[in-house]
Amino acid sequence: MNNKNESVLIIGAGLCGSLLALRLAQRGYKVAVYESRPDLRKVAISAGRSINLALSDRGLKALRLCGVEEKARKICIPMKGRLMHDALGNTFASNYSGREGEFINSISRGDLNALLLNEAEKHKNVTIHFNQKCKKVDIENNIAFFIDEETNEEFSVTFDVIFGTDGAGSVLRKSYISERKFLFSYSQNYLNHGYKELEIPGDKNRNHQISKEYLHIWPRGDFMLIALPNMDGSFTVTLFLSYDEGEFNFNNLTSEETITKFFEQEFPDALALIPNIKEEFLNNPTGPLGTVKCAPWCYKNTLLLGDAAHAIVPFYGQGMNASFEDVFVLDEILNQGFEDWNSVFKAYQKARKKDTDAIADLAIDNFYEMRDHVANPLFKEKRKIEMD
Ligand code: FAD
Numbered sequence: 206m207n208n209k210n211e212s213v214l215i216i217g218a219g220l221c222g223s224l225l226a227l228r229l230a231q232r233g234y235k236v237a238v239y240e241s242r243p244d245l246r247k248v249a250i251s252a253g254r255s256i257n258l259a260l261s262d263r264g265l266k267a268l269r270l271c272g273v274e275e276k277a278r279k280i281c282i283p284m285k286g287r288l289m290h291d292a293l294g295n296t297f298a299s300n301y302s303g304r305e306g307e308f309i310n311s312i313s314r315g316d317l318n319a320l321l322l323n324e325a326e327k328h329k330n331v332t333i334h335f336n337q338k339c340k341k342v343d344i345e346n347n348i349a350f351f352i353d354e355e356t357n358e359e360f361s362v363t364f365d366v367i368f369g370t371d372g373a374g375s376v377l378r379k380s381y382i383s384e385r386k387f388l389f390s391y392s393q394n395y396l397n398h399g400y401k402e403l404e405i406p407g408d409k410n411r412n413h414q415i416s417k418e419y420l421h422i423w424p425r426g427d428f429m430l431i432a433l434p435n436m437d438g439s440f441t442v443t444l445f446l447s448y449d450e451g452e453f454n455f456n457n458l459t460s461e462e463t464i465t466k467f468f469e470q471e472f473p474d475a476l477a478l479i480p481n482i483k484e485e486f487l488n489n490p491t492g493p494l495g496t497v498k499c500a501p502w503c504y505k506n507t508l509l510l511g512d513a514a515h516a517i518v519p520f521y522g523q524g525m526n527a528s529f530e531d532v533f534v535l536d537e538i539l540n541q542g543f544e545d546w547n548s549v550f551k552a553y554q555k556a557r558k559k560d561t562d563a564i565a566d567l568a569i570d571n572f573y574e575m576r577d578h579v580a581n582p583l584f585k586e587k588r589k590i591e592m593d
Pocket residue numbers: 216217218219220221222239240241242254255257258259260337338339340370371372373374375376400443492510511512513517519521522523524525526527528
C-alpha cells in the first residue's frame with residue numbers, strides 16, 4: 206500500500222481521471238492514463254457535450270487539495286443566482302444565497318480539463334496516452350485491453366491497480382458485468398428528456414448580451430432552456446425537451462419551420478439572441494440524460510470513480526463536482542493507513558456511496574423543480590394573461 210513503485214492505470218482522462226492522476230502523482234505513485242479521444246489541448250473536440258459546467262464548493266475543495274484551485278478560479282465566471290425568464294420576456298432573479306459573496310462558477314469543460322492535464326503532466330511519474338480506447342479489463346489479473354484509435358493496433362497492459370474513470374459508459378463497469386466474478390448490482394435509468402446545446406454569441410466587442418452574473422432559466426413546464434456564460438462573451442444554451450411527448454419534442458422538431466415556430470412561441474427573447482438557431486438545432490447532437498447506480502464499485506485492485514460509478518442527471522449541476530469530491534474522499538481514505546488497495550476501496554465506497562446516491566435522487570427532483578418553476582403563481586399569472 207505504501208509501495209510507491211506500484212503502477213497505477215487510469216482509464217479515461219476526463220475531469221475525474223485527470224484530477225485523480227494529478228493527486229496520485231502528488232502522492233508519489235507511477236501513474237499511466239489512457240484516454241480514447243485525441244488530446245483536447247491539440248484537437249478541437251466536437252461541440253454538443255456540456256461545453257460549460259457549474260463548479261461549486263464541493264469541486265473547488267478537491268481542486269484546492271491538489272493545489273489548482275486558484276488557477277481554476279481564474280477561468281471561472283461567478284454566478285450569484287438564477288434569473289428566470291417568463292414567456293412574456295419578464296425576468297425574476299433568485300439568488301443562491303442571502304449571504305454576500307456566495308456564488309457558483311461557470312467554467313469551460315475543455316479549459317478545466319486542459320488545466321488538469323497540464324498539471325498532471327508536470328509530474329515525471331505521470332504519462333498520458335491519447336487515442337487509446339479500452340476494450341475490456343481482466344479484473345482478476347489486472348490486465349486492460351486497448352485498441353489504438355489511429356492505427357487499429359490492439360494491445361494489453363498489466364498494472365498493479367486499475368481505476369475506471371471512463372464515464373457513464375465505463376468499460377471497467379461493463380467488465381464487472383461480463384466477467385461474472387461477483388454479484389454486481391447495476392441500474393441505468395433514462396429520463397424521457399434529452400438535451401441539445403445552442404449558442405448565444407457575444408456582441409461585436411465580445412461582451413455578454415445578457416447578464417453574466419446569473420444562470421439563466423426559461424422554465425416552460427414540460428421543457429426548459431438554460432444558459433451559462435463563457436469567458437469569450439458567449440453563453441452556452443441548453444434545451445431540455447422530451448424525445449416524443451408534448452406538442453413539441455425532439456422527434457418532431459426536424460424542420461426549420463417547426464424549430465422557428467417552437468422558439469417564437471416559447472422563447473422569443475432567447476430566439477432573438479441565437480442567430481444560428483436553425484443550423485445549430487439541426488446539426489448539434491441530442492444527448493440522453495441518465496442515472497447510473499451500481500454496487501460494489503470495486504473488485505480486488507480495481508475501482509470505479511466519477512460518472513463510471515455514479516452518473517447523474519445535470520439538474521443540480523453536481524456530476525463533475527461529485528466526481529472531484531470522489532478524489533478528495535479517496536485521498537482521505539489513503540491517509541488512513543490501510544494495508545492493501547482492496548481495503549482502501551471498500552472503505553472508500555462505504556464512506557462515499559450514500560452521498561452519491563443522495564445527489565442522484567436530488568438531481569432528479571431538481572429536474573421537476575426547475576422545469577415546473579412555471580407553476581410559480583407569478584409565472585402562472587403571466588401565462589394566463591398571454592392566453593387571454
Ligand atoms: P467524463 O467527463 O465522461 O470523462 C470520461 C473520460 O473517459 C472521457 O475523456 C472519455 O473520452 C474517456 N473514455 C470513455 N470511454 C473510454 C474508454 N473505453 N477508454 C479510454 N477512455 C475512455 N456536472 C457539474 O458538476 N456541473 C454542471 O453544471 C454539469 N452540467 C452538465 C450538463 C450536461 C448537459 C451533462 C450531460 C452533464 C453535466 N454535468 C455537470 C456532469 C458532468 O459532465 C459529469 O459528471 C463529469 O463529466 C464526470 O466526469 P468523469 O471524468 O467521471 O466522466
